[in-house]
Amino acid sequence: MRTSARVARLGGDEFVVLVGRLADSNVATTTADRILAALDRPITLDDGTVTRSVLASIGVPVSHNPLGASAEDLLDRADQAMRQSKQSGGAQMTV
Numbered sequence: 001m002r003t004s005a006r007v008a009r010l011g012g013d014e015f016v017v018l019v020g021r022l023a024d025s026n027v028a029t030t031t032a033d034r035i036l037a038a039l040d041r042p043i044t045l046d047d048g049t050v051t052r053s054v055l056a057s058i059g060v061p062v063s064h065n066p067l068g069a070s071a072e073d074l075l076d077r078a079d080q081a082m083r084q085s086k087q088s089g090g091a092q093m094t095v
Helices: 026-040 071-087
Strands: 006-011 014-018 057-059 092-094
Touching: 014 071, 026 057, 026 092, 057 071, 071 092
Parallel strands: 057 092
Antiparallel strands: 006 014
């Protein structure tokens, strides 16, 4: 994650990653791909127990006019994209 990115829990098992202005929307999808790859690795606990990887469905809202989009609008777009990811089988990202 970029040091300028922020992660927040919305509730339950839903999280949001806030990334500031990007020169290219591909950075958002690359970031989502990196998150999916990190979650796909098995987790080793201190006692040596290995758990399976975590599956995630990610929705990426890209706004070409961020000043014209409200936070609620971006969250709604992200939620719609995430639901589309889940309906397509999960463990993927949808823009």
